[in-house]
Amino acid sequence: MGMYAVLHPLFFVIFIAAVYCWSGPQDAVHITAILGESVVFNCPVDFPADQPVPYVLQWEKKGEEIPIYIWYDSYPTHSGEGYEGRVSRVSQDSPYGLASLNLTNIRESDQGWYECKVVFLNRLPNSHKNGTWFHLDVHAPPRFSVTPEDVIYVNLGDAIILNCQAEGTPAPVIQWYKDANPVEPGGTSGIFNDGTELRISNIRHEDIGDYTCIAKNGEGQISHTARVIIAGGAVIMVPPSNKTKLEGEKVQFTCEAKALPGNVTVRWWKETTPVKQVASLETRVTVRRDGSLVINPVAAEDTGQYTCQVSNGIGEPQSASAYLSVEYPAKVTFTPTVQYLPFRLGGVVQCYIKANPPLQYVTWTKDKRLLEPYQTKDIVIMNNGSLLFTRVNQNHQGRYTCTPYNAQGTQGSSGPMEVLVRKPPVFTVEPEPLYQRKVGESVEMHCDAQEAEGTQKPIIQWQRKDGLPLQKARLRVVGGNITIDSLRRTDFGYYHCVASNEVATIVTSTQLVVEGTQPHAPYNLTAVPGDFSVALSWLPGYSGGPDYKQDYTVWFRESGESDWSTIPVTPSGSTQITVHKLNPGTTYEFQVIGKNPLGDGMLSKVLTVRTLELVPKPENSSSSRKNASQSSNMDGPLPVKPTTTEGFYNPPEGPKPGPPRNVTVTEISNGFVITWQAPLEKAHLIQYYEIKYKTDGPWKTLNRGQVRPEDTSYLVKNLVGGRTYHFRVLAYSAKSYESSDEIKFPVPARVKHKAITAGVVGGILFFIVAIILSVCAVKICNKRKRRKQEKEYNMVACRVTDVRNGGQTAPVSQVPLKKVVASYRDYSLELP
Secondary structure, rough: OOOHHHHHOHHHHHHHEEEEEEOOHHOOOEEEHHHHOOOOOOOOOHHHOOOOEEEEEEEEEEEOOOOOOEOOOOOOEEEEEEEOOOOEEOOOOOOOOOOEEOOOOOHHHHHHEEEEEEEEEOOOOOOOOOEEEEEEEEEEEEEEEEEOOOOEEEEOOOOOEEEEEEEEEEEOOEEEEEEEEEEOOEEEEEEEOOOOOEEEEOOOOHEEEEEEEEEEOOOEEEEEEEEEEEOOEEEEEEEEOOOEEEOOOOOEEOEEEEOOOOOOOEEEEEOOEHHHHHHOOOOEEEEOOOOOOEEEOOOHOEOOOOOOOEEOOOOOEEEEEEEEEEEEEEEEOOOOOOEEEEOOEEEEEEEEEHHHHHOOOOEEEOOEEEOOOHHHOOOEEOOOOOOEOOOOHHHHHHEEEEEEEEEEEEEOOOEEEEEEEEEOEEEEOOOOOEEEEOOOEEEEOEEEEEEOOOOOOOEEEEEOOOOOOOOOOHHEEOOOEEEEEOOOHHHHHEEEEEEOOOOOOEEEEEEEEOOOOOOOOEEEEEEEEEEOEEEEEEEOOOOOOOOOOOOEEEEEEEEEOOOOOEEEOOOOOOEEEEOOOOOOOOEEEEEEEEEEEEEEEEEEEEEEEEEOOEEEOOOOOHHHHHHHHHHOOOOOOOOOEEEEEEEEEEEOOOOOOOOOOOEEEEEOOOEEEEEEOOOOOOOOOOOEEEEEEEEOOOEEEOOOOOOOOOOOOEEOOOOOOOEEEEEEEEEEEEOOEEEOOEEEEEEOOOOOHHHHHHHHHHHHHHHHHHHHHHHHHHHHHHHHHHHHHHHHHHHHHHHHHHHHHHOOOOOOOOOOOOOOOEEEEEEEEEOO
């Protein structure tokens, strides 16, 4: 009674005359909730004569002597012990009943029977009946109450017991695995006490390994792994973890180890160098007795990987690594005194920067005044903070400074940099556009350049355009001229003459053609895969000379196979072919080689191609395509998918987008949202997305052309609780498609209750809509009837008027009739 003392004395009268919910537990509502969630007990109030009167609300739980919740308007509410802050009456604006109760942060102890009691003041106890019974089932995922140690040291012949106990609702089932394989009882091992104990009576070498116990119920599963090892080498129990610190702070890496015997030695490395030998760390690093590494304070150059190695002299040492990221304000690392820009060419003024986190932006000054590159013609700030001058003029000369910023701020500006505008070097002698020689002959290519006044003489260098090194044994360079002796077919190609000084680097090119050789390798090999074929095309390499014609042969094989198959390309000289009789969904490698009268040429680069998968044919494909065209929000018809094999289909060959990424399914209040990310490659080709799903049967289509390319989510409302769904998202281009990876999503069993509630609400809404449509139909019919009557009247009136006016026709009305269009589902009705 002490808890009732705080309530108004009127409550004693109310409790004596309390009106209980009618009928009892047989009419109870059963609710299932997950541990930690919230639930609403819906209890409507049936007022006498439908007139609101004062009432008292009381919620009781079977087995509790004191109500868990009491409410009366304008009086403090009462919450039972253990329910403080977790029970409340729903708001008056809620769709639930006025006596409904909100229970939050559900515990396993909340499971049981609940009863709603409503008392009307100054009314007979049985004049009205309100409320109902509820039974709450609380489900909880498994949680371990007992687990074996993470590492268990044993000797051969020992006996051990691994004990693994778990709690949860429903009661979890325990399963044992050794090195990812189920434990099979027998011999020296057995599973006892409802699976909670794994006993090994005589440890053998084959019993050493990782033992994992898995506890699972309908709400989830958890696992714990114990490593059984023979006493000996050191084992790392707590490895170091990645750290991020600000420059000047202290960092500590943990490396705890156990061993039998326990004389563990811990050593630390930065990258591949012992920390004690890193000069920059010498005065700031400490290795403690417990094996942990301390750096105090950290500096920017300390960023990197740190590795601890543990050993007790038995067996191989174990090691573990972690990464240290040191953040600091952006700073300028080097300030050149003078930088040059080439007059009338493009040039860059460098700001040498170091930043962690990455650089955000750089501000510049010119002649001590703020420079606004975005408002200045011919100047752009590059991603690394440097200034790009697209066309240099004399006004760009001056004294510059740069100031970098990142998320941590800045360490200040650079020193002043004198930027001078000078004329770039110019070629005085350029090589001929083309040098044509035969195999074994020599070629001399000429090049020279001159500096502008006040600058250094340019240095002349020769390079191959393809980046291959020059053959120095057959090479002679005199000034800017280069001579190549004993020409070979590999000397064929483009050559650059590069002239550079402090102002600019200029380049001129020439082509060297070596005749009388076998063909060069074909290039730009491309492929369009089908399901049973691949169409190849390529560009021809140099044929060996104008008098030589080359033919081609295609080499191909399945990826991973050692033997190649060959196909001659016909007609002669053709640079495309379709390879048939391939397997669907298989990766192949292709190469093309040319041949002229002098022999076989060089093979092209290997091209790897995967033939298209055969996708299950959608059910009712013809009607589905029809509905897709009607329901699509896009302009133009959807691509047709021709059937190629019974039960499967493939889109026509053509360019396709990349695969959709990171498909996820999330439960929300009114259903489930399927989300994904657009492809990283060729996303501009997407015309629409399609979502496929399955449970135990074949793949089905969830939607048909309803997701536009700019949308990356889709709402599903009718998933069945207790089932596991498989989803894939397909991105369609005009003539092809690409599929995401498959994901699995188990729908919680509680969704069934939501589906029942949604069905009832949907039925009510459908009934209301039907009434509204009926009323509208009556009004439309009446309106048509009136129009018909008016039309008949007007026709009679016109005839009379025509007679009175001498038979002349009435003037045509200039007001057009309005057309009313009513749309329902996929059909449009045009009303007169």
